[in-house]
Amino acid sequence: MSYKIIVDSCGELTEEMKASGHYETASLQIDVGGHHIVDDETFDQASFLKIVAETEECAKSSCPSPERYMEGYHCEEEHVYAVTLSAELSGSYNSAVLGKSLYEEEYGEKDIHVFNSRSASVGETLIALKIAECEEQGMTFEQVIDTVEAYICEQNTYFVLETLETLRKNGRLTGIKSVMASALNIKPVMGATPEGTIVQLGKARGVKKALAKMVEEVTVQVQNSEQKILAIAHCNCLERAKEVKKMLEEKASFRDVIILDTAGISSMYASDGGVIVVV
Secondary structure (H helix, E strand, O other), X not given: OOEEEEEEOOOOOOHHHHHHOOEEEEOOEEEEOOEEEEOOOOOOHHHHHHHHHHOOOOOEEEOOOXXXXXXXXXXXXXXXXXXXXXXXXXXXXXXXXXXXXXXXXXXXOOEEEEEEOOOOOHXXXXXXXXXXXXXXXOOOHHHHHHHHHHHHHHOOEEEEXXXXXXXXXXXOOOOOOOOOOHHHOEEEEEEEOOOOOEEXXXXXXXXXXXXXXXXXXXXXXXXXXXXXXXXXXXXXOHHHHHHHHHHHHHXXXXXXXXXXXXXXXXXXXXXXXXXXXXX
16 A cells, blocks of 8 residues: 655654655744744755744744645545644644644545644654554555554654753743752753643753753653664753763663754754754
């Protein structure tokens, strides 16, 4: 069966994924400091971080339209999947589901499934890779859905950021007592709940200690690590990401490791120096 996987642009694609012809990005958009930025291959992280640093106002994002998803579904491939940001954090999931309804009204029935990643960034990347793996194994459409939904349930997301301001100002930290200890350089270790909301897992003084604490959290939670891909996304801090990889590999073995630079939406939320780990 031919298949296509649409990933909203909070999910980074590896060069191999881009070259395979199976993946397509549905771009979110960012408005900050009078600039309108489309999160596609034209996104310039250095320029974006400079604008953010020079702007008082908080960057705002908007998700792809239902029509954009509908267009993506209108293709030759028989099986079409969409992978979106956590429905708790973005309207992208609802947009993709509505796009499916619009497609069916216009063109009739088709095998389309929308996955709520309950994650973001490289969490979406891993889900997209899992879909492709299932398809390449010759699974039926229903088997792919069941296998990938089960995979999403056991996936864990962690992150340490230099600042939580963008998440806080955009209302993504509801229910979390804001960590206002910046004078003490307290850095929280954050993660995703099974539902896809953000939760604080711990905290430490300084980024280095927070990253070490995050590594501890990952190794306590991960099961059958040798069967899993470890994915690390970083916003403009490759050496920090490599250090996290090294710390994790000292404690567990993984099937593979992917390190990616954050695209636009992930850069907006992770902010300069942020590191995201999904396994």
